[in-house]
Amino acid sequence: MADIAKIIDEIKKGVAEIIGEEQVVELVKRYYEKGENFYVKAGFDPTAPDLHLGHSVVLTKMAFLQKHGAIVQFLIGDFTGQIGDPSGKSATRKKLDKETVAKNAKTYEDQVFKILDPKKTVIMFNSKWCNELGAAGIVELASTFPVARMLERDDFEKRFKAGSSISISEFLYPLLQGYDSVAMKCDIEMGGTDQKFNLLMGRTLQRIYNIGKEQAVIMMPLLEGLDGVNKMSKSLGNYIGVTDNANDMFGKILSISDDLMWRYYELLSDKSVDEIKSLKDDVDSGKAHPKAVKEALALEITARYHGESVANEAKAEFDRVHTQNQIPAELEEFNLKAPVWIVEALVHCKLSSTNSQARRDISANAVSIDQKKISDEQLKLGVGEYILQVGKRKFAKLKVVDGV
Amino acid sequence: MADIAKIIDEIKKGVAEIIGEEQVVELVKRYYEKGENFYVKAGFDPTAPDLHLGHSVVLTKMAFLQKHGAIVQFLIGDFTGQIGDPSGKSATRKKLDKETVAKNAKTYEDQVFKILDPKKTVIMFNSKWCNELGAAGIVELASTFPVARMLERDDFEKRFKAGSSISISEFLYPLLQGYDSVAMKCDIEMGGTDQKFNLLMGRTLQRIYNIGKEQAVIMMPLLEGLDGVNKMSKSLGNYIGVTDNANDMFGKILSISDDLMWRYYELLSDKSVDEIKSLKDDVDSGKAHPKAVKEALALEITARYHGESVANEAKAEFDRVHTQNQIPAELEEFNLKAPVWIVEALVHCKLSSTNSQARRDISANAVSIDQKKISDEQLKLGVGEYILQVGKRKFAKLKVVDGV
Numbered sequence: 001m002a003d004i005a006k007i008i009d010e011i012k013k014g015v016a017e018i019i020g021e022e023q024v025v026e027l028v029k030r031y032y033e034k035g036e037n038f039y040v041k042a043g044f045d046p047t048a049p050d051l052h053l054g055h056s057v058v059l060t061k062m063a064f065l066q067k068h069g070a071i072v073q074f075l076i077g078d079f080t081g082q083i084g085d086p087s088g089k090s091a092t093r094k095k096l097d098k099e100t101v102a103k104n105a106k107t108y109e110d111q112v113f114k115i116l117d118p119k120k121t122v123i124m125f126n127s128k129w130c131n132e133l134g135a136a137g138i139v140e141l142a143s144t145f146p147v148a149r150m151l152e153r154d155d156f157e158k159r160f161k162a163g164s165s166i167s168i169s170e171f172l173y174p175l176l177q178g179y180d181s182v183a184m185k186c187d188i189e190m191g192g193t194d195q196k197f198n199l200l201m202g203r204t205l206q207r208i209y210n211i212g213k214e215q216a217v218i219m220m221p222l223l224e225g226l227d228g229v230n231k232m233s234k235s236l237g238n239y240i241g242v243t244d245n246a247n248d249m250f251g252k253i254l255s256i257s258d259d260l261m262w263r264y265y266e267l268l269s270d271k272s273v274d275e276i277k278s279l280k281d282d283v284d285s286g287k288a289h290p291k292a293v294k295e296a297l298a299l300e301i302t303a304r305y306h307g308e309s310v311a312n313e314a315k316a317e318f319d320r321v322h323t324q325n326q327i328p329a330e331l332e333e334f335n336l337k338a339p340v341w342i343v344e345a346l347v348h349c350k351l352s353s354t355n356s357q358a359r360r361d362i363s364a365n366a367v368s369i370d371q372k373k374i375s376d377e378q379l380k381l382g383v384g385e386y387i388l389q390v391g392k393r394k395f396a397k398l399k400v401v402d403g404v
Numbered sequence: 405m406a407d408i409a410k411i412i413d414e415i416k417k418g419v420a421e422i423i424g425e426e427q428v429v430e431l432v433k434r435y436y437e438k439g440e441n442f443y444v445k446a447g448f449d450p451t452a453p454d455l456h457l458g459h460s461v462v463l464t465k466m467a468f469l470q471k472h473g474a475i476v477q478f479l480i481g482d483f484t485g486q487i488g489d490p491s492g493k494s495a496t497r498k499k500l501d502k503e504t505v506a507k508n509a510k511t512y513e514d515q516v517f518k519i520l521d522p523k524k525t526v527i528m529f530n531s532k533w534c535n536e537l538g539a540a541g542i543v544e545l546a547s548t549f550p551v552a553r554m555l556e557r558d559d560f561e562k563r564f565k566a567g568s569s570i571s572i573s574e575f576l577y578p579l580l581q582g583y584d585s586v587a588m589k590c591d592i593e594m595g596g597t598d599q600k601f602n603l604l605m606g607r608t609l610q611r612i613y614n615i616g617k618e619q620a621v622i623m624m625p626l627l628e629g630l631d632g633v634n635k636m637s638k639s640l641g642n643y644i645g646v647t648d649n650a651n652d653m654f655g656k657i658l659s660i661s662d663d664l665m666w667r668y669y670e671l672l673s674d675k676s677v678d679e680i681k682s683l684k685d686d687v688d689s690g691k692a693h694p695k696a697v698k699e700a701l702a703l704e705i706t707a708r709y710h711g712e713s714v715a716n717e718a719k720a721e722f723d724r725v726h727t728q729n730q731i732p733a734e735l736e737e738f739n740l741k742a743p744v745w746i747v748e749a750l751v752h753c754k755l756s757s758t759n760s761q762a763r764r765d766i767s768a769n770a771v772s773i774d775q776k777k778i779s780d781e782q783l784k785l786g787v788g789e790y791i792l793q794v795g796k797r798k799f800a801k802l803k804v805v806d807g808v
Binding site: 079130131132133134135136137138139140142143144145146147148150151160163165166167168169170171172175 | 483534535536537538539540541542543544546547548549550551552554555564567569570571572573574575576579
């Protein structure tokens, strides 16, 4: 028999807030006791199927739920996607044609089935039931909710107080998103904490439309980006794209701080609560090095999107390039007139203390020009720019100008 | 050639506000120059086809416009009629079925064609184009207008500030009413001053939907009811119904104050600006009695709904009942023990100063009991209540009680 309490603990890992936790417990129980599945909805915008790890937080949680009875209803908001432009200046609005929606849906599938189990996932489009509502249905839907309560939504309240325009169609958005839950008859809806108002709307409307259930809501926190401060977003450039190549993905994850690493473990890794706790203990006691733990995370995430062997290659490549041959971003610059004898250059650039020390460095194979080792101590440098390096850590930039 | 300026003056008779007066001038001109008709819209609620003279103000103006080129678009808001309940408590809403709408429309026709020219009137139903809008069309419509500007509408503003609930569907009402003007391509919309916000919405939306015209708006004042203070309304009981019988209609109009009479002349009569001015001058100079002028108004209005001969009968009946034999509402009351001699009764009730005066009054045929003349000066009154009258103005109520 499954340990329901333990599964619930794992479901709650990293979660920001659950509304209706007792319902979630009930759903998982019923799955293990009677084999009944339950339905977990998450909505996605049809216009931007270019996911980053921030989006994957919800998907990762849903993938976990799939192991314990969930059928994921992956909702592409092709109807609601038409709403959202707050300008209200024009009655003509760019609509996505069917082909574009279908193409975007395909891209979504390519991306999300790296995380979700395709056999336990249904792709849905809300244009189906939204169009069926018709004009009268929309009016009826709009009659269920008061203006004042809509204006309590954080962003609406701020914009209203600031005097910036909110078009009336924007009020229809949360209602339609809530109506999706009515039409889909989902048991749980998932989303970010920033979606709380809209997620609760689904619960409210399921009650008003009297469909015999009121969805639970699981809210995931917004993942911080690489900077560890701002939420991960394309526009801030602090993101790791789901389609990033393996080398970039691995390198970016390794670049995060140790603190952020634990956050990513919690929200992105498949490791259990206990496993993460044990890793933490090992780092705290000095039994494990933080960098090794971070590499393990980078490997796990990279392997999820690119497979294990490509992830391992990415790690090897990273070690080769970054650990062995790092050139500092800022180099001291020097100028000399051509032609320049290499020994003279090394002394001038303070990389070797004397001419004889420079000769010894060259014969010890410790001198590189533009990251290539040299062995000829008679070498002459012509006009140009050179990165000179002695040993692992001493660098200089030398500019050789026309001697005439 | 028609005197356009004079027609415009008559159009402006009694009007509260015109927006786009120059357009109205242009439309009338074009009719007289090129024979082109123009379209005048007015919207009516499908649920209450029980009109009173307050409603007829707009219809009377439209009837005048029909004489100068207007085709009236009589709009029955069978779609928008579903909106309006501000409670937002229930998603289920009472819809009018097609038969009821058709029946109500027939009733409207019976009533409004007493005023409007049926050959220059088109009955329209907004469910046609509203349903065609579909869910996406409604969302698009809602995107044209900002929340903050909607909340500027007087009643919304008051309710919002007072914290009373406004359902989001109520925001759709002015938009749909405005969209009617887009679909109907009307040149002028008519309504009461309380409809200003919604009437201007039609103008705005015709511009946004780019149909090549922006409707002018003619607003009529709200007609005061019989009390001369509050607007005419069924719930206040101060109304004259279009279906009132001829006697009631004639009598009610005669009951209004002289001031209100001029207001009714302006807003309900077909008399021209000059004719009304001349009537006023006659009353002011003593050449005409206000009551005669009021009777003329009562005759005109009653004839409009019941025909001239029925109106004349109503006038005759009114004269018979009310002018000849008016019993004051409040009578002094007296008590005597049965049996009572009529002469004694007249003196006791202070209708005759002495017994001999009472005898003279009886023989002069000036005494009535319960509005019936008597001639027997020996008459005895038994137990009961009697209205005693001497001459035209002296009345008393006599209660004769058991004498034992």
